[in-house]
Amino acid sequence: MAKHDAARDADDAMAEFLRQARCAWVIAKKNARVYYLKGPVVSFGIVFPLFFYLSFAAGHNAPVEVMVPGIAAMALFFTASAVGPLVTPWERQARTFERLVTSPASLSAILAGDVGAGAAFGAALALLPLIAALVLTTAHIGAPLPLLAGWLLGATAFSSLGVLLAAPATDTPSQVMMLSNLVRLPLIFVSGVFVPHAQMPKWGQWLSPLSPLSYCADLIRVGFGGTAYFSVTLDVLVLAGFSAAFMVAAHYFHRRTRDHAT
Amino acid sequence: MSDVRGPGSKTADALVADSLTRRFGERVAVDRVSFSVDRGEVFGFLGPNGAGKSTTARMLTGFLAPTEGRAIVAGFDVATSPSAARRHIGVVPEEANVYADLTVRQNVLLMAELHGLAKAEREQRCTELLQTFDLTARATQKGRELSKGLRQRLMLCMALVSSPQILFLDEPTSGLDVASTRMIREVIASMNRQQGMTVFLTTHNMDEADQLCHRVAIIDRGRIAAIDTPVALRGRVDSRRSVVVKFSGSGAAPADVLPRPGMEVETLVDGWRVFSPEPGPLAQHIAARTADMGLRIESLNTLSPTLEEVFVSITGGAHGQA
Numbered sequence A: 001m002a003k004h005d006a007a008r009d010a011d012d013a014m015a016e017f018l019r020q021a022r023c024a025w026v027i028a029k030k031n032a033r034v035y036y037l038k039g040p041v042v043s044f045g046i047v048f049p050l051f052f053y054l055s056f057a058a059g060h061n062a063p064v065e066v067m068v069p070g071i072a073a074m075a076l077f078f079t080a081s082a083v084g085p086l087v088t089p090w091e092r093q094a095r096t097f098e099r100l101v102t103s104p105a106s107l108s109a110i111l112a113g114d115v116g117a118g119a120a121f122g123a124a125l126a127l128l129p130l131i132a133a134l135v136l137t138t139a140h141i142g143a144p145l146p147l148l149a150g151w152l153l154g155a156t157a158f159s160s161l162g163v164l165l166a167a168p169a170t171d172t173p174s175q176v177m178m179l180s181n182l183v184r185l186p187l188i189f190v191s192g193v194f195v196p197h198a199q200m201p202k203w204g205q206w207l208s209p210l211s212p213l214s215y216c217a218d219l220i221r222v223g224f225g226g227t228a229y230f231s232v233t234l235d236v237l238v239l240a241g242f243s244a245a246f247m248v249a250a251h252y253f254h255r256r257t258r259d260h261a262t
Numbered sequence B: 001m002s003d004v005r006g007p008g009s010k011t012a013d014a015l016v017a018d019s020l021t022r023r024f025g026e027r028v029a030v031d032r033v034s035f036s037v038d039r040g041e042v043f044g045f046l047g048p049n050g051a052g053k054s055t056t057a058r059m060l061t062g063f064l065a066p067t068e069g070r071a072i073v074a075g076f077d078v079a080t081s082p083s084a085a086r087r088h089i090g091v092v093p094e095e096a097n098v099y100a101d102l103t104v105r106q107n108v109l110l111m112a113e114l115h116g117l118a119k120a121e122r123e124q125r126c127t128e129l130l131q132t133f134d135l136t137a138r139a140t141q142k143g144r145e146l147s148k149g150l151r152q153r154l155m156l157c158m159a160l161v162s163s164p165q166i167l168f169l170d171e172p173t174s175g176l177d178v179a180s181t182r183m184i185r186e187v188i189a190s191m192n193r194q195q196g197m198t199v200f201l202t203t204h205n206m207d208e209a210d211q212l213c214h215r216v217a218i219i220d221r222g223r224i225a226a227i228d229t230p231v232a233l234r235g236r237v238d239s240r241r242s243v244v245v246k247f248s249g250s251g252a253a254p255a256d257v258l259p260r261p262g263m264e265v266e267t268l269v270d271g272w273r274v275f276s277p278e279p280g281p282l283a284q285h286i287a288a289r290t291a292d293m294g295l296r297i298e299s300l301n302t303l304s305p306t307l308e309e310v311f312v313s314i315t316g317g318a319h320g321q322a
Helices: A002-036 A039-060 A064-082 A084-093 A096-101 A107-125 A127-136 A144-165 A173-189 A202-210 A212-223 A232-259 B053-060 B082-086 B104-114 B119-132 B148-160 B178-195 B206-212 B230-235 B279-292 B307-315
Strands: B013-024 B027-038 B042-046 B068-073 B089-092 B166-170 B198-203 B215-220 B223-228 B242-247 B265-268 B271-275 B297-303
Touching: A002 A039, A002 A084, A002 A107, A002 B082, A002 B104, A039 A064, A064 A084, A064 A107, A064 A127, A064 A144, A064 A173, A064 A212, A084 A096, A084 A107, A084 A144, A084 A173, A096 A107, A107 A127, A107 A144, A107 A232, A144 A173, A144 A212, A144 A232, A173 A212, A202 A212, A212 A232, B013 B053, B013 B198, B027 B053, B027 B068, B027 B198, B027 B215, B027 B223, B042 B053, B042 B178, B042 B206, B053 B068, B053 B166, B053 B198, B089 B148, B104 B119, B104 B148, B119 B148, B148 B166, B148 B178, B166 B178, B178 B198, B178 B206, B198 B206, B206 B307, B215 B230, B215 B307, B223 B230, B223 B307, B230 B307, B242 B279, B271 B297, B279 B297
Parallel strands: B042 B198, B042 B215, B089 B166, B166 B198
Antiparallel strands: B013 B027, B013 B068, B215 B223, B242 B271, B242 B297, B265 B271
16 A cells, blocks of 8 residues: 555656746747847847957957967857846746746746756857857867767856846845846956966966866867866866756745745 | 634635734834635725825735744645645736837737646637737737836736736726726626636725625724625615705705704705615605695605725725825
8 A cells, every 4th residue: 555655656756847847848839939039139148258358369469279278258248148048037026926936837947947048049049159169260069979979068056046036135136246246257267268378377277177168178178189177077077066066055045035025 | 823704705715814914114004904715705905194004915925924823725835835825826916017129929928837727728728818908909019108008908918828826916096098908807797707716806996895805804903894795785874874965946955954953964966865774764854845835856765885985984084195
């Protein structure tokens, strides 16, 4: 009897997991349609990181093997984390967040949908500067697997960070945008994107391991035939850890915001 | 669990609020609210502004966690089985919350997908509902392009696409034109009658509650002040029963025909309303006295108190209006 009960509980849990996974997929599709596939969002996602990098790199005669992975990592970072912080405030403002929360989708499914849409958008859109660099420069892919791992894990980690930044109880996107830039911009400067780790000041080298972008850029650099500053295994594990930690934190803070709603 | 069934309930519970309490800091918005709603019942939830209506509805739909107490929806505890509970409900909030950048059809299909309907079923349900709410011709219009009435109809389609057991409606006809109001009321009544759908209706509109609801709860300052059928609630304020009389010509005033001085009289546009706990004998007295005076009555009716009068009587009517 108890065995049957346990089997039934397991079946119920699996059925619920699949239902929630489907909800997450539906929400990701909705996000793509409503928030991501817009001209200004797409162009901002490509142009901003490109010019941001070039404005810094222009005076430094950065070699191709440093510049291309740097631009690619920056583009991925910006595109994957750009819209996520805004989705929840936009939805709160339009009151569609209430619609989602009173649907069968759990908070985990809603956030997973948000993360999935952001990661897919970032991973797809950042391919454009990557492809352009491959066509227009002498850069070439030397190790596809580390590049792929860095690309996918980086997109997931950055998108999760974006969704975490959306947790404050506000329906004013500009407030979240300020917080988002306050967190994201410093991460760029300590991640070895502009300046190779070895040339960074000591304090920068100490701070660098705290940024998920460091590990993503490291993997992309290896993908373009460069050498790892940390190690490929460590990069993969830490990026996966950052993704999980951001998602857990996002769930905790979004739930807290919801439970303390006025 | 404490007995939370109000008078008049007959069958299994679709919805139970058990000592639901919600505090916002020091302020107690909802204070140990308990009631149950039968399956297939249309349950009205009335109260002045800020009385706790929407907060209670938000706790029942799982949008807001209660500080204390629990909510059972379709047999599921909203706190421990939120997704299971929400699979059985449809929600139409007071403020429009359709996706402005999605079309009418996409909005409805989104909710159908979230409820796990198969593709063929969601297409069919969507088509049926758009027809029912006269939105077929607007299926490709974006949410942002709709008027308030059309958005309200779309929200009903979105709430009904999963054929929910329980429909939560928050001021569904507020600010709508007569045609939209009538259509929405008719559909709600029809869904309840034909499909046995339970309806939890939060409203300021007493006529609407009177017309649609089997039972009504009145919440005041976060607490339930009364729960009963509209008829029984009206019976609680016998003093508001009345006789409405209109004389032919202008030869008579109420003071001439009333049995005793000091009775409460309200002047209407074309007659008078006289309040009495026993309107039948009063009407007979007025008719006889008018005949004695050689005057003619154009119309004479006895009236029960309106739900609005019950509401004002219970809430005091001092801190808001219905």
